[in-house]
Amino acid sequence: MSAASIYSTTGTVASVFQRMSQNGRPDMDIVFDNHKEGKTYTTFDAIAGKVNITAPHEARFDEIQITFEGTARTAIENLSPHTTKSRTTARHNFLKLTMPIKESDYPQPRVAEAGRTYTFPFNFVVPDQLLPRACSHSTVGDHVHHAHCQLPPSMGDRTLPLKDDLSPDMAIVDYAVRVKVIRSRERDNKDMVLVEGLRKIHIIPAVSEAPPLNIRLADKDYALSKTKSLKKGMFSGKLGKITVSAEQPGALVIPSPASTTKAQPTTMATVNLRFDPHDASSQPPRLGGLTTKIKATTFFSTRPAIDFPAQFSQQVHFETTRGIYDTSVSLNSRCVESVAWTQQCASPAYSRRGSSTSTSSSDDYSDCTQSSPETGNTYYTASILVPITLPSSKAWIPSFHSCITSRAYCIDLSLTIHTPGTGVPASTVHLHVPVQIAADGNNGRRASLTAEEAAIELAEQEAEEYLRPRVLEVPREELIGRSVLGSAAMELPPSYDDFAPRQVVDPGRG
Structure with missing residues (x-):
């Protein structure tokens, strides 16, 4: 029952x-x-x-x-x-x-x-x-x-x-x-x-993962890369500059309500570091802690939105018919001091190569452990994998855009960097990376096809129909000629003799 x-x-x-x-x-x-x-x-x-x-x-x-x-x-x-x-x-x-x-x-x-x-x-x-x-x-x-x-x-x-x-x-x-x-x-x-x-x-409707967000230069909501200059000490010279960047991670997928899994939605983000030393004696700085938060932004208005509000949220604060509500939830905080730096050597933009040099590689850097670094061509790289898991203490909803309400999410990453000198406070670099939250629907029903998927399926059906085996046979005798009216009904199809080249006979011979 x-x-x-x-x-x-x-x-x-x-x-x-x-x-x-x-x-x-x-x-x-x-x-x-x-x-x-x-x-x-x-x-x-x-x-x-x-x-x-x-x-x-x-x-x-x-x-x-x-x-x-x-x-x-x-x-x-x-x-x-x-x-x-x-x-x-x-x-x-x-x-x-x-x-x-x-x-x-x-x-x-x-x-x-x-x-x-x-x-x-x-x-x-x-x-x-x-x-x-x-x-x-x-x-x-x-x-x-x-x-x-x-x-x-x-x-x-x-x-x-x-x-x-x-x-x-x-x-x-x-x-x-x-x-x-x-x-x-x-x-x-x-x-x-x-x-x-x-x-x-x-x-909670089914929501598929959308393509990565196209971030414009004028958009201040997000920051996928930042470069910061570092000093050796309070009164010392420059140490170099460090660039911290990250790409948009895959979507966090909410499982179907009928799913038996107890795992929370998880994805993985990668933080890429590059340190360009001021001189050959400068070494990469020591990393500190990495803090991760997820920010939920709710857009609401009393007039229909003509565009996605996340792309011009700075103007929303000055409109009397629109509003924004931001709230953040801490995800994790960990020490990344043990992350290893790798020395790289930038390839010169224009250089002569010997005839034995392979041209199959197009990398713009190489490992400098086999060659002595040159000033201005050496830099260091490192990568940090950041797991992102939604806490179960909140009720998460998918990213969406409707006529008068929208919800968008952003991952806030804060990386602490320590310089070797004394008297210089630690520097912090903040990144704001957009992330999507998707949702699985009813697994018992097929999800609707996109235009591209429908076109592919139609092409596959046409190819399958073209390659389908057919039985070919000579029609029965009583059916031959039935499709032609009048006296031409009994005419046979032309033979090769009808198209044979004509022979010219010399009238003097015979």
Whole structure:
């Protein structure tokens, strides 16, 4: 027997039925199949159950609406003295699926008997994307419109028994099954809600890993490389300069809710170091500690976004219709003093090579242990592998961009560098590397294909059809010539003799 969880709510009664409130209001029970508190649904999951409605008094109604809805709500505090409103709010109903109810499921006539319970089943499936009309505003490109047509994850809803998802109160995305009992008013045929109830659920849709973020020079949100000059001492000369860089790591993938794995999402980042000494006697500095944090940035607005907000977040602080909420979570801190430096020798840009020198290698550096270094051509490199694991103390949601809300993540790396001289404080280099959080969906259903994958699959099908074995045989005699009309029907196909070269006969011979 399948487990079921029941959620009861007291409906609101219209003014014409206020007399019913004296002895009790209609009860509405929304029952979910195979549900438990804190359960998470994902793409292609079924949301099935039933609605039980009990009326304490006899009442006429016309329709019962059962819908599965997704809503985003945002709020911006007004700091301007020119307005009387304390905040501006926005609401975006991006999803609404309606459960059809058969005529035979309604009582005939449509009058609810006192004390009788009426049951109406429902069955929804979490879609893999929204309809194009869910994002009807203008955007800078199709890629933004495509992102806005993806399901956003549940976010910021404090009514569900879940962990902190690092969202502010000004940005909420929720999903719910909503039930309404409707009656048409006789004088103007206007629909009037007699009873309304809803049950919220938590959804983390499947999100695939996107290509690495294209970081523009003017974007100050991220810093993938930094160079810092080092000194030997307070009053000493230069030691050299060190460059710390990192590439965007792979996505952190949230496992499917149906997965049995207990491991937290993990990825690996690589920090590359390069030290260019000021002179041949300068040695690489001693490394200290490496601290890693993940920063979650929530963008919210009361107007639809025409572009991805992460690319111009510096301007957001000066817009009255947009807001940003940043929060960081510490991941790890460790000592990297034991990281080994490798001496490298830069190849000269232009140099003559002997005829025996191989030209197959295009490396711009080589190991200098076999040759004496030259001033200005020697540098040192090192690499640090940084494991990144999301802590289980938070409820992580995928990266996403919708019309009025977005979520982006960034890895903050802080590396401490010590110089050999005394009196010089340790230097710290900070990197801000973007990272994605993706999510696995329902493994029992195939994920939707991208345009490239669909084209490849179509090409494979065409190739398979072309190479499919066929049986060729001579047609039966009664079928020959049936496709030609008139007297030409009995003509045979031409033979090689018809195309033989003509011979010229000398009339004098014979």
